[in-house]
């Protein structure tokens with residue numbers, strides 16, 4: 001059986017179901033509201049696996065699912081050398097969110113990354129410790145800052161309510177995803193730079209390490225035919 005991993009709840013799950021339905025592939029949760037079981041009709045030999053969006057990259061990389069729907073941000077964050085482990089078969093056009101760096105609005109002379117670099121050096125001289133950036137996107141933020149020559153900072157882990165860390169005094173800046181910008185505005189933060197660190201959206205990914213037997217390849221063929229026809 002070809003195992004297809006999809007987000008188990010919320011908007012991402014609903015939009016994933018709609019996206020496949022538009023392509024003649026019908027995914028459904030079965031059993032009670034709380035039971036994580038599902039069915040697939042419209043293609044042969046496909047088993048639905050309901051998972052947290054954040055776990056789908058790891059399951060793809062381990063080869064425990066053949067295909068998986070999740071945000072491109074989560075694949076980049078959770079998988080080192082992600083291109084060697086998964087392949088994107090399709091952008092899905094939903095789940096849009098930008099990973100951005102933000103600083104307090106009142107830092108009037110900090111608008112760009114090079115301003116941040118200068119502010120970080122000044123911050124260290126003044127406070128005796130490095131400027132703290134709160135995030136759960138450690139890999140992506142480190143890679144991005146390294147590429148842009150910013151070194152005088154430290155990451156502090158924040159798994160939620162990240163925009164609140166500045167007000168709470170546990171960080172000076174944050175890196176998090178934003179979609180409407182409401183949370184940033186409400187917490188008196190402004191985005192640094194012109195372009196986001198990453199513009200994320202949901203993708204259908206294929207595992208490069210799962211066992212692709214004849215049956216799984218045949219099911220994949222049926223799915224890709226449906227995608228091509230849409």
Ligand SMILES: Nc1ncnc2c1ncn2[C@@H]1O[C@H](COP(=O)(O)OP(=O)(O)OP(=O)(O)O)[C@@H](O)[C@H]1O
Pocket residue numbers: 007010012052053054055070071072073074095096097177178179180200
């Ligand atoms: N406004 C938003 N808030 C949070 N995630 C968003 C938003 N817009 C799009 N996304 C995307 O949704 C995905 C995260 O989904 P979700 O929060 O369900 O995952 P999760 O981390 O597995 O959740 P949980 O741990 O609660 O099960 C990411 O790819 C993220 O970029």
Ligand SMILES: O=P(O)(O)OC[C@H]1O[C@H](OP(=O)(O)OP(=O)(O)O)[C@H](O)[C@@H]1O
Pocket residue numbers: 159160161162163176177178179180181182183184
């Ligand atoms: O730009 P906006 O539309 O305001 O959305 C951005 C917010 O949404 C996400 O949080 P979520 O509600 O998923 O909670 P968490 O990250 O704190 O778990 C994200 O971490 C931001 O806090």
